[in-house]
Amino acid sequence: MPTTTSNPNVVDEIIKSFQLPDDSLTVITQKILEAFKLGTDGNPNGLAMTPTFVTSVPNGTEKGTFLTLDFESAAFRVSQVKLDGKRNLSSADKIVDLSAQDKTGEATAFFDLVADSVRGFLAENGIQGSTSNPLPLGVTFGFPVQKTGIKNAKLAAWTKGFSVQNAVGKDVSTLLQDALDRKKIPVKCVSVVNDTAAIFLAQSYLSGGCVLAAIFGVGTNGAFPEEIAKIKKLHNTPSLSTTGKMILNTEWGAFDNQASISNRNVLPRTPYDNKLHRESLRPGFQSFEKMVSWMYLGEIARNIFVFLIDQSPPALFGGKSTPALNAQFGFDSYYLTLVEQANSLTDIKAVLVEHLGLKSEDISDADASIVRAVSIAVTTRSARLAACAVAAGLVYRGHLALGPRAPAGPKLPVAVYGELMLLYPQFQTRLHEALTAITGKGTQERVDFIQVKDGGALGAALSAFEATTIQK
Structure with a gap:
């Protein structure tokens, strides 16, 4: 059995650094609200608050057949979605996995791969179009973009582990269309x-109600409707009507890395966060x-574990490590769920043996307890910070x-999606x-989180519906 003896306060101090008291949640929420308002005012110190140019909230009566692409962190999905106008849909789908090379190579090669996959999907499903009557395609693209129209989306930056070369600053629809x-x-x-806007559209179609959409998965973001008159003034969109609403994409994942001093260093960073950023x-x-x-949650936890292993004397696993623990992103966030849902310390040890390559004799009961405590601390902080963003969105919209x-x-129906949910x-x-x-007693009775599965394809189809019927 390993010896794990060190300053008994080291683990307690780490756990304490991840705790967020209620008053801190309110302060962070207020700062996110400020960032919303600055962004909507066109102030570069605020969040992007990107217009989607989707101005029609679905009501379930939409009909039509559309091709869709839905880009995710490790794959993209090609689909044909049929809307029946009665809140129902049917679809045929094909998932295409992406390699590390695909996600970091040249833009031309990347979009050629996408185009080839679309062609393969059409052939496999007997779907035909023509040069004079091309098949309409809607795209769900979960990366920061600058929008100037319903299809015009200039890539602002890659996230979620992507770094495809020679794509940033270029219009995504043009890159894709050129390949097609x-x-x-x-x-x-x-x-x-x-x-995020896609799951807002999907939930609106499926149930007829949605006030906010939030993704808590590989990335995080939020979207909600805003008055077009306000957006028109601030984002120089003269072609839009001055009435109605448009879905705004907040890009709240970028909160606290703005130029404004008032919105910098608001988040309670730890050394383990700083290492991850660096x-x-x-x-x-x-x-x-x-x-x-x-x-990122598993990587934050891994940084903590490595720090404890490296203490002198060691504070975890008797100072022993493994290739998985030593590798960046070697501790997957899914292991956090397995650890927390384990029924006993013995079950936690089994998770660590299976997924990290540790030997059972190198894991003490104290080690297993530390791993559980760290897992709970990291994910609880995540949930409490997530609540600040949701609260800010609901407060901002009144x-x-x-x-x-x-x-x-x-x-208040809130559409949600992502691995954490x-x-x-x-x-x-x-x-x-x-x-x-943050928002007081009675909130739990009013806010209804609704998980929208596979909303990317449906949302893309609904945006294509608007582009071909409403904005045509």
């Missing part, structure tokens, strides 16, 4: 929508995302207020508890 045209594929890209593909960017999202009691009113049951519970701490 080169290969003489009779498909026309008619819309590009963010993944070693990431884009150091200093996506600050909020790197403390909240599924992609649905709730900061304070001891939520105002009376109807249910799908695979980590405790995450949603903690998010709700923190949201109640």
